[in-house]
Amino acid sequence: AQTVTQSQPEMSVQEAETVTLSCTYDTSESNYYLFWYKQPPSRQMILVIRQEAYKQQNATENRFSVNFQKAAKSFSLKISDSQLGDTAMYFCAFGDFGNEKLTFGTGTRLTIIP
Amino acid sequence: DTAVSQTPKYLVTQMGNDKSIKCEQNLGHDTMYWYKQDSKKFLKIMFSYNNKELIINETVPNRFSPKSPDKAHLNLHINSLELGDSAVYFCASSQDFRDSSAGELFFGEGSRLTVL
Numbered sequence: 001a002q003t004v005t006q007s008q009p010e011m012s013v014q015e016a017e018t019v020t021l022s023c024t025y026d027t028s029e030s031n032y033y034l035f036w037y038k039q040p041p042s043r044q045m046i047l048v049i050r051q052e053a054y055k056q057q058n059a060t061e062n063r064f065s066v067n068f069q070k071a072a073k074s075f076s077l078k079i080s081d082s083q084l085g086d087t088a089m090y091f092c093a094f095g096d097f098g099n100e101k102l103t104f105g106t107g108t109r110l111t112i113i114p
Numbered sequence: 115d116t117a118v119s120q121t122p123k124y125l126v127t128q129m130g131n132d133k134s135i136k137c138e139q140n141l142g143h144d145t146m147y148w149y150k151q152d153s154k155k156f157l158k159i160m161f162s163y164n165n166k167e168l169i170i171n172e173t174v175p176n177r178f179s180p181k182s183p184d185k186a187h188l189n190l191h192i193n194s195l196e197l198g199d200s201a202v203y204f205c206a207s208s209q210d211f212r213d214s215s216a217g218e219l220f221f222g223e224g225s226r227l228t229v230l
Contacts, residue, residue, distance in 0.1 A: 035218065039155075045204065045221035089155055093219075101147065101170055102219055104157040 002027045004094050006105035013082055014113050020067075021077045021108045023092030029053075032096040034068065034075045039107075040088040048090070051075065079110075087112045117141050120205045120222035127195060128230055134191045135225045137205030144209060145169070146188035147219065148180060151202040160203075163188055195229045202226045 003026045013019040025034070036048040051059045051068050058066050063080045079086055092105040120137040127133055139146060147170075148160040162170040163182040177193045192199060205222040 043202065043224045045206075045219075045224075047218055050218060091157065101159045101162055103159075107155050
């Protein structure tokens with residue numbers, strides 16, 4: 001069974017700074033997806049970024065980028081120029097082909113300080 | 115237009131009661147899910163359906179019964195509610211995982227169930 005570990009339960013950073021959230025996972029699959037989801041206080045789960053394991057290039061979405069290290073099974077999220085609206089729980093998630101579900105980590109609560 | 119909508123958003127009820135949460139998606143997706151988020155924010159899959167067929171049942175008590183009348187709807191019925199059932203229940207949908215562009219889940223806003 002796949003497991004996803006987020007070792008930072010809480011983090012805080014000043015507005016406009018850069019922050020990196022860590023995620024590691026365990027799987028025997030070679031082809032899979034990785035995701036970062038954001039859950040603000042409104043409770044809605046929002047996709048931040050996704051990475052296909054077969055792609056070597058790290059995914060980027062505006063201020064959000066990932067550092068995907070397949071051999072190390074590591075998938076960290078970097079948020080640049082952090083904004084107050086980035087305050088949320090962030091969940092790392094793993095999904096593999098043929099197993100129609102995502103496995104989520106325990107989340108990191110990120111607070112952006114004005 | 116709401117992509118995945120679930121009702122009700124809040125539900126407060128007494129132990130022992132039976133309640134239902136409804137979910138609808140207008141994305142044309144083949145697969146729908148129920149996830150449970152506990153008080154520590156841990157998200158765990160309960161069920162998934164693909165084209166109305168049950169695909170995943172993750173050791174959920176049989177007091178929980180999902181029903182998918184068509185691929186756009188997945189409802190969750192809970193019998194004999196217990197205190198430990200208090201949680202936020204999220205409905206989600208995705209394209210078939212075998213589709214190369216699939217994998218992403220689209221979530222509803224969640225339904226907060228409180229059992230007293």
